Amino acid sequence: MGRRGRARRPGSETVKDISPQLQNQIAQYQQLQNQLQVLGTQRVQLEAKLREIEGTLEELGKISGETPIYKSIGMLLVRQDDREALKKELEEHKETLTIRVKSIQKQEKSLSERYEDLAGKIQSALGTTPSAAESR
Template identity: 45%
Template sequence: MASEEIPPQLQDQLIRLQQMKSQLQMVTQQRQQVEIRLREVEQALEEVEKLKDNTPLYKSIGSLLIKAESKESVIKGLKEDKETLELRKNTLEKQESRLNEKLADMQSKVENALKLSQKPQPS
C-alpha cells in the first residue's frame, strides 16, 4: 500500500505512534541507566559500611579524588544518592508504564483504522 492511499489523519497517527515509541525507548534507557547507577551506589554503600571507622576514604569530585571527612559523611552522601536514584527510578517506571498503556491503545486504534482504510470501497 502506497503512502498516498493512507488518509492524512492516519498518517499523523502513525507519526505520533512512532514518536511515542521513541519516547518510550528513551525513558526505558534512562531507567536502565538509573538502575545501574543505583546498584553501584548500593554496592559502594555496602563496602563502606564494612570498613573500620579510621580507614581513610576518598570521594570522587569531577576528575579528582578528595579525602573524605569521615566514614559517616561518605555513608550519608551515598544514602542521599541512593534515595534520589530510587525516586528517579520510581518516576521513570511510572512514566514508562503510562507510555506503554498509551502506546498499546494508540497502536490498536491505528491498526483498526488501517484495516478500515484497506477495505475495498463499494462502487
C-alpha cells in the same frame, strides 16, 4: 480493482491512500516509540548508578574505621574523614535516584499504554490484526 486490474488486499494501502488522521496517528505512534526508548535508556542508566551506590554503601559498612576512604570529585580523589557525612550523602543520592527511577517507570507505563492503544487503532484502521502486522 486497483492498478493493472488486480484487486488490492486489505492492509496493502500506500501512503497516498492513508487518511491524514491515520498518518497523524502513525507519527504519534513513532514518537511514542522513540520516547519509550529514551525513557528505557534513562531508567537503565539510573538503575546502574543506584546499584553502584548500593554497592558502595555495602562496602563502606564492611571496612574498618581506620581504613582511609577517598571520594572521587572530577579528576581528583579527596580523602574523606567524616564517614557519617559520606554515608548520609550517599543515602540521599540513593533516595533521589530511587524516586527518579520510579517516576520514569510510571512514565513508561503511561506511554506504553498509549502506545498499545494507538497500535490497536492503527491496526484496526488498516484492517490488519496484531499478529498479521507483527509478521510483516
